[in-house]
Amino acid sequence: MVGLLAGLLAMVMAASSVTGGIVPTLASWNDREVAHGRLGVLDCTDPQGQFAARGAGTMISGSALGVDLDSAAEVQDAEVYQDGDRSWTEQGAPTDSFDAYFAPLGVTALEFLSVGLGFIQLPLDTETGVIGQYGQAQSTGESTGAAGLVNDEGVIALEPGAGEPQLATLELSELLASLDHDVASLVGDNVADVSLEAGALAGRATLDGCEAALSGALGASPLAAQAAELDQAVSREYLISSLQTSVESPAVGSLVQGVEGVLVNVEETVNGLSGNQGVVDSLVGGVSDLLGPLLGALRLGDVDASITANIDLSSVRTFLTEDFGDDAGILTIAPTAGTVSVDTAALLAAAYPDLYSNGLNGLPPNTDLLGDPAVVNALTVALGQALDDWLGDVQSLLTGAVDAVNVHVDVAVNLSAVLLILPVKIATITAEVDGSLGDLLQGDVSAQVDLRLLGVDLGVLEDLLIGLLNGLVGSLTNGLGLLVGTVVDDVLGPLGILGSTVTDLAQPIVTAVSGVYTGLYVDGLISLTVNNQNRPFTGSTDGPPEWADLPEGQYDVSALRLGVLDAAGDAGVRLHLGRGSVGPVCLLDVAAMPAGCPET
Known part of the structure; x- marks a missing residue:
């Protein structure tokens, strides 16, 4: 019997030396730690270097009159990526020690929007940074995306109901005319013009990847868990000071x-x-x-x-x-x-x-x-x-x-x-x-x-x-x-x-x-x-149709959405103001980098 036990032990030792490690697991531990690749243990009190992440803030997003604003070079957002070792942006702009990037909506973007689209006016002096776009992605798994009236730390600088300045005017009559719709034929001859005036607004999203991992919501693919598992990890908020139709x-x-x-x-x-x-x-x-x-x-x-x-x-x-x-x-x-x-x-x-x-x-x-x-x-x-x-x-x-x-x-x-x-x-x-x-x-x-x-x-x-x-x-x-x-x-x-x-x-x-x-x-x-x-995570609607194909693990919020002829799909207008976006965020060293995670 002793010889048999010795033989089995030798076989186990040999197998261990061949594989070179332990199969990774994301099992939750009572002490809020997770064991993962190469005998590593994830501790959310010090998760530095353990995650790939993404955070983005976009003041104006969507599509209008055949223009895809999300890909327009003139309308650049603040999108930050993190691969666990460093952070970067598509523009190559340096980020600070907090892996964050703040980008006010510039004059070029304003001119493009007001001239290219015609129906939107953004009167604020952006040189003062009133319209801000903020993105942050850290190797700790934390990411933030915010846009609108936000400060350079990505915090919404707006009180509910505050009398902040008007942020945007959307000339609905001009927009409908661009889509071959006559306002008079729709609402009567006694209407000369219709506009939508939005006061200061902001949207902000945050994601704690380590919290998601500990809750069991983070696996071999980007965040694809149930709402209950993500409720503590993802936060989305918005504020609008005013909105009126003139x-x-x-x-x-x-x-x-x-x-x-x-x-x-x-x-x-x-x-x-x-x-x-x-x-x-x-x-x-x-x-x-x-x-x-x-x-x-x-x-x-x-x-x-x-x-x-x-x-x-x-x-x-x-x-x-x-x-x-x-x-x-x-x-x-x-x-x-x-x-x-x-x-x-x-x-x-x-x-x-x-x-x-x-x-x-x-x-x-x-x-x-x-x-x-x-x-x-x-x-x-x-x-x-x-x-x-x-x-x-x-x-x-x-x-x-x-x-x-x-x-x-x-x-x-x-x-x-x-x-x-x-x-x-x-x-x-x-x-x-x-x-x-x-x-x-x-x-x-x-x-x-x-x-x-x-x-x-x-x-x-x-x-x-x-x-x-x-x-x-x-x-x-x-x-x-x-x-x-x-x-x-x-x-x-x-x-x-x-x-x-x-x-x-x-x-x-x-x-x-x-x-x-x-x-x-x-x-x-x-x-x-x-x-x-x-x-x-709450409610019965699936959200904006144009966001249906966002990557698994990406979570977005916008303060205000204007939809015109939604049934027409891309032929209509789908415009978002004050958009924050986070994710995917991925735990590194889990056998291989999951699909969709930020990579250099």
Whole structure:
């Protein structure tokens, strides 16, 4: 028996000397270590030199109008590779001691995008590094990719909801025209232009390859594990400060012009009161009616009247140039520019208050923002409320301006009496009224009245006639103001009401803007998604179709994706803003370098 055991032991020893090592394993150990090639033990407290990795940040990615931005030489990203010994980039740019590379989006890229594509504008001064692209790949298995408003350490330099500057403007009308689509035919003739304005945004992805190895997610091929095994190893995040759709519509200008037409009519009527014979006749007739019951033995001679008035409509006209919106802050209507800008976050919060409490941030992977009719319903309500309130404010200002019309009226009344069977002119009464129309209508303005006797000997009738004259003076003093106000208001009152001719001009604005959202977003011509991820660990969607063929073990995220004619595939537009990408990452010395791992 002893001889047999000795023989077996010799055979094992001989076999060991021939193979030269132990078959590698990635079995998980209780002390968080993994044994691997040539008796090596992977310890994540010091995994230096054990991994090949990749990390990349790309501000603008995808394809548009036949241009593959991912391969365009003018649009270079920050992509870093690591083979376990050193790191490098495709551009050969040196990396720092942290195996990282930071590349602001340069002027060449901006010119290429704005001229080559035409529909995109990136107004930021990139020399300050505001639009950053960051990639990092370390031999420890850690990799990072980030782009957008990120600093030179790859950290998102943005607070949720912060009022950061606008980052990009996408001229959707020009884009659709390039794809042989006429905006007017899609959403109606009352739309001149549609643009999408994105505020500061960023996407960032990180991957801890050693953590993936310890969890059993890293094997003889790049990361191809289940979501639960990668949840601790892969992190993807994004932030968007704002996103709004701006609709330029002639309907906005038509509404303003309708109000301006009312203002001009009121203004011309006020300025023309002095030459309005009908108003003068009404004043003369009103004075005659006011004094007639008090004449007694007196006779009313000629009555002359003149009127001047002026109105100040500057407050109304200033208001017509000011932006306005709804109470919830969903939209802003700019009368001067003729645009309606809709805040996507506020709109979604109104449509789904329980889902969008954090605005556009913190949403599940691949969230389609505007593809639901409920969004249009919320928008229609907001537009109706904003326009109704605005028309009410215009009416209040106009009413106030009409009430403040300054009116000045002079009246002269000749009076006579029958003396010795002959009528004799005995006195002239002059009256002056000056005040605002509102005060005149309230009866708060007293007339300044002057009685001038003509020196006629009134004889025994003097006391009687003087008493009657004083009564006439009192009546003019107390009643002429209200009389003037009534006469002027009969003319100006109807003109100071906007009326249905103007208020009906609001509905075409609602129709135009809601038509844009229905025709472009709800009907699926254009899609806007945030937190775009391939192989997402949560949710049911598989992610952007153009990312379906990314290598196993590569994990990407973008803050915002614009898709136009997605069903058309490469013939459409698939544009990503703020993209971070990590992986594959591979454990070295596992028999052989797995396929897809970075190699020098």
